[in-house]
Amino acid sequence: MSDFTNSFNEISDLLQKGKAKDIVVAVEKALKEGAAPADILEKGLISGMNIVGGKFKNGEIFVPEVLIAARAMNHASATLKSALVAAGVKPVGKAVICTVKGDLHDIGKNLVKMMIEGKGIEVIDLGVDVASDKIVETVRDSGAKVVCLSALLTTTMLSQKETIDALKSAGLRDKVKVMVGGAPVTQSFADEIGADAYSPDAATAAEVCRAYYN
Ligand code: B1M
Numbered sequence: 001m002s003d004f005t006n007s008f009n010e011i012s013d014l015l016q017k018g019k020a021k022d023i024v025v026a027v028e029k030a031l032k033e034g035a036a037p038a039d040i041l042e043k044g045l046i047s048g049m050n051i052v053g054g055k056f057k058n059g060e061i062f063v064p065e066v067l068i069a070a071r072a073m074n075h076a077s078a079t080l081k082s083a084l085v086a087a088g089v090k091p092v093g094k095a096v097i098c099t100v101k102g103d104l105h106d107i108g109k110n111l112v113k114m115m116i117e118g119k120g121i122e123v124i125d126l127g128v129d130v131a132s133d134k135i136v137e138t139v140r141d142s143g144a145k146v147v148c149l150s151a152l153l154t155t156t157m158l159s160q161k162e163t164i165d166a167l168k169s170a171g172l173r174d175k176v177k178v179m180v181g182g183a184p185v186t187q188s189f190a191d192e193i194g195a196d197a198y199s200p201d202a203a204t205a206a207e208v209c210r211a212y213y214n
Contacts, residue, residue: 004030004033004035004039004043005043007026007029007030007035007040007044008030008035008039008040008043010026010044011023011026011027011040011044011045011048012043012044012047012048013048014026014048014072015044015045015048015052015069015072015073015076016048016051016052016069017069017072018065018068018069018071018072019072020071020072020075020076021075023072023076024075024076024079027040027044027076027080030044031080031083036087037080037083037084037087037089038084038089040080041077041080041084041089042120044076045073045076045077045080045118046118046119048069048073049069049070049073049114049115049118050118052065052066052069053115053118053202053203053206054203056201056203057201057203057204063107066111066114067110067111070110070111070114070115073114073117073118074114077117091120092119092120092121092210092213093121093122093144093145093146093213094121094122094123094142094143094144095116095121095122095123095124095144095145095146095147095209096123096124096135096138096139096142096144096146096147096148097109097112097113097116097123097124097125097126097147097149097150098125098126098127098128098130098148098149098150099127099128099129099130099149099150099151099152099156099182100129100132100149100156100159100160100162100163101129101130101131101132101156101159101162102129102153102156102159103128103129103150103151103152103153103156103159104128104129105128105150105152105153105182106128108150108181108182108183109125109148109150112148112181112199112202112206113125113148114202115202115203115205115206116148116205116206116209116210118206119207119209119210120210121146121209121210121213124138124142124144126138132159132162132163132166132167133166135147135149135166135167136163136166136167136170136172139167139172139175139176140170140172144176145176145177145212145213146177146178146179146212147163147167147176147178148179148181148205149178149179149180149181149195150180150181150182151180151181151182151184152182152183152184153184154184157182157185157189160180160185160193160195161193163178164193164194164195177196177197177212178194178195178196178197179195179196179197179198179205179208179209180193180195180197180198181198181199181200181201181205185198186198
């Protein structure tokens with residue numbers, strides 16, 4: 001049986017360097033040589049993204065590097081997707097993410113999304129300025145287990161509370177974990193509004209989110 005360790009290491013390395021074109025070639029080559037799509041995902045892409053997440057968390061790299069790595073991840077994931085579907089590998093579950101009503105900031109939200117996707121979770125991205133009724137409807141229709149609410153303004157933090165209240169009114173609060181974050185959000189605010197989790201950064205958010213699917 002072939003050992004694909006070198007291929008997986010190369011894919012992980014290319015992801016960390018954000019080489020979008022080269023990583024697609026490397027993924028296609030590994031598939032052609034017979035590597036299992038799930039292994040390419042776990043041992044190449046997710047492993048690389050975990051390293052990126054760790055470095056970002058420790059302040060060794062910054063937003064531009066993460067965005068470039070995330071773009072490479074997106075290209076490689078798209079290349080892998082049909083092979084994964086054909087192999088019957090399903091994402092571990094679904095999560096919904098958005099920036100809450102009144103708030104147009106999306107850089108942090110996009111990073112959180114990419115990091116969560118890097119953990120093998122399908123993410124439904126509702127975008128920015130999303131009203132609570134839209135979030136409730138999406139949670140109900142998708143059966144997502146986690147909803148991630150980002151807010152960058154002190155004023156829009158209150159939309160996180162409104163969303164939790166709307167989930168309660170819709171009878172969905174017990175069916176979904178609510179994660180909150182964004183620069184002005186704190187653990188004590190998260191506790192106050194009844195969120196399940198607060199994360200200070202994208203890498204931690206992805207770790208917390210993944211744990212809900214164990
Ligand atoms: Co705005 N803005 N902005 N802005 N903006 C801030 C947030 C502000 C702090 C700037 C300042 O005054 N110093 C200030 C907010 C003040 C406050 O309320 N406390 C502010 C303001 C006032 C405004 C406007 C009102 C300005 C105006 O029009 N007068 C306006 C509001 C528009 C609106 O939303 N309705 C506005 C507009 C904008 C732009 C459109 C120009 C642009 C956004 C572009 C975009 O997102 N596409 C913008 C920007 C870029 C910023 C700053 C400079 C940078 C934000 C950012 O992207 N940071 C910001 C000042 C600053 O932060 N230095 C500022 C990088 C990003 C990676 O960090 O989003 O914090 P962040 O995400 C982190 C964590 O917070 C965490 O993970 C990420 C990565 O580790 N995280 C989560 C985020 N979401 C999470 C969710 C989780 C878990 C973790 O779980 C669900």
